[in-house]
């Protein structure tokens with residue numbers, strides 16, 4: 001535990017049956033929860049920095065100083081539903097921060113007090129105290145907001161110590177033996193805004209407690225059983241009757257009421273003439289028959305009556321009498337929910353009802369049929385009933401000329417537009433049709449001024465072409481239907497909120513945002529998006545409207561197909577513009593080809609591309625060949641890289657260009673003027689040096705042809721050299737030689753020229769580099785006697 005030092009974490013340790021949840025947040029808050037773990041003692045090893053400790057629903061029967069002594073930061077201690085019998089508030093004397101203590105539902109009988117604790121919330125309700133557990137010291141708890149008490153004896157004197165406190169809420173649970181010795185005035189010193197009294201369960205209400213003396217604005221009474229032994233419910237009735245005097249009282253709530261129909265009506269009638277404005281009953285069981293007495297509606301302060309969860313074991317009672325009592329009530333707001341009510345009649349005259357909530361009953365389409373007296377009604381909820389035909393509801397609404405909000409969700413409503421009656425009340429602004437069986441046809445008949453329309457969870461496959469123009473519609477919820485596309489806003493020009501998640505939208509129209517200019521928020525997640533080119537535009541538009549507008553973005557927006565991208569978030573789905581736009585693709589290819597052609601043409605004309613190509617070609621061939629010739633063979637007997645033959649007219653080119661360019665790369669060149677052996681015939685010399693050289697270079701020019709070539713023709717003819725392969729020959733064409741100027745008996749030269757197997761000396765200086773590199777590559781080879789730098793004749 002001491003290793004806990006991260007700012008925020010959460011983990012669970014399971015030690016046998018004990019599960020401990022520790023939650024640390026914000027550094028200063030540490031919550032430890034060990035509920036339902038059969039603990040018999042407060043665990044010893046709790047983190048010392050615990051601020052909230054929940055040990056409820058265990059078997060702890062003792063609480064000692066040592067249990068909580070070290071928890072100096074403890075603010076909240078929850079120990080309800082344990083087995084504590086004795087409480088010494090002094091155990092908390094070192095827990096200076098403790099402000100919330102819940103010890104309800106224990107077996108506490110005795111409490112001993114300690115002066116310096118200052119709780120905000122102290123719950124001692126549902127215990128076994130005899131007298132109320134109120135110490136003198138409680139009078140010091142100036143911060144107290146909630147006080148839960150229980151006792152079988154409630155006496156004015158015992159409440160005295162806290163009379164001067166102003167507690168927001170007091171819960172008073174009366175023990176099972178309450179009522180034997182009763183002090184009717186005991187509540188008068190409890191000073192609270194809200195008082196909740198829980199009477200003993202299952203016992204008939206025969207108490208003389210005067211609830212009217214309370215100062216509370218809000219009074220809640222639980223466990224009221226009456227009208228059985230005491231047919232007239234006289235005790236409870238007289239308690240309610242006294243409330244007439246209490247002008248402060250505004251809210252009255254009754255919980256867990258078990259009575260007869262007659263007593264219920266009587267209670268209603270009594271409350272009708274008290275100052276109570278808001279009356280609420282929940283969990284009521286009604287029995288017996290009803291005597292049809294008339295109800296006196298006059299002079300009431302009541303504004304709202306709410307009744308939740310009613311069961312009745314009587315089936316053949318005069319329903320119309322009961323409905324009549326309800327529907328003719330002269331109050332503004334009436335809720336009747338969770339009953340098995342089948343019908344509700346129309347008020348017999350113009351009704352002041354503004355708000356009617358009949359959620360969760362068994363009402364049918366007949367409800368308020370042809371009812372012209374609900375002229376003030378603004379809100380009507382018929383949620384979760386048995387409504388079936390929308391036509392009937394439309395008829396019903398037609399008479400409710402003030403109706404603004406209608407909730408008929410969670411019924412089984414269908415609509416067939418065959419009858420062509422569409423008489424919705426014009427006043428309707430909010431219509432909830434969710435969770436019904438409606439199809440797209442419902443769009444043919446909707447209230448013309450509706451602003452908020454909820455159609456989620458129906459059976460809408462598409463929105464028809466011809467729909468009611470809903471120019472005021474701002475919010476449309478069509479989630480959980482089977483729509484294939486987003487609706488356009490042609491008919492809904494004011495649409496600003498669209499919810500269309502959980503539908504079948506696979507490729508939403510990209511022009512949605514154009515059509516729906518006023519859209520502020522769209523929720524379109526969890527649709528089976530098909531991630532193809534069409535979706536690109538939509539995603540782009542989604543991206544442009546900001547994240548606030550697109551609800552659930554990016555998490556609930558994923559590709560569903562094609563299979564290869566299934567599950568990819570739409571956010572990460574990209575398709576290049578090229579692959580999606582055919583025109584663009586064709587244009588791009590065309591332009592690329594044009595540019596390439598232009599470059600080729602440009603190179604051809606400006607840089608003599610063919611010359612370069614030939615050079616490159618020769619280069620590669622040379623490389624290729626060089627690799628094939630065994631080195632050893634070359635090294636044997638060779639002394640020179642190249643033998644150069646040229647005409648005297650070209651000697652300046654040879655000396656100034658050729659030699660420097662070859663020799664700078666350690667290429668050994670043999671020239672006849674340097675190396676020819678005097679005394680031997682020219683042809684003999686030529687033959688000798690050609691054999692000692694790796695290559696023979698001939699510098700061709702018109703002069704050369706005229707003066708020198710004859711020697712070679714002779715030599716070539718003699719040695720048949722060309723037939724072994726002309727690999728050793730390199731012809732450099734220094735100046736162009738017109739074909740006609742070659743004498744006709746120079747066959748070999750003619751063939752060589754025709755095959756263009758020569759290197760052309762380029763006139764442009766820029767090409768010289770490549771020319772020399774090419775030439776050097778052709779003749780560069782490792783020779784045997786590298787050390788020898790001078791070239792001389794051997795043998």
Ligand SMILES: *[C@@H]1O[C@H](CO)[C@@H](O)[C@H](O)[C@H]1NC(C)=O
Pocket residue numbers: 383407409410432433434435452453454
């Ligand atoms: C419509 O009713 C359902 C419950 O049936 C509720 O969840 C939803 O919020 C209501 N819609 C509107 C717009 O009030």
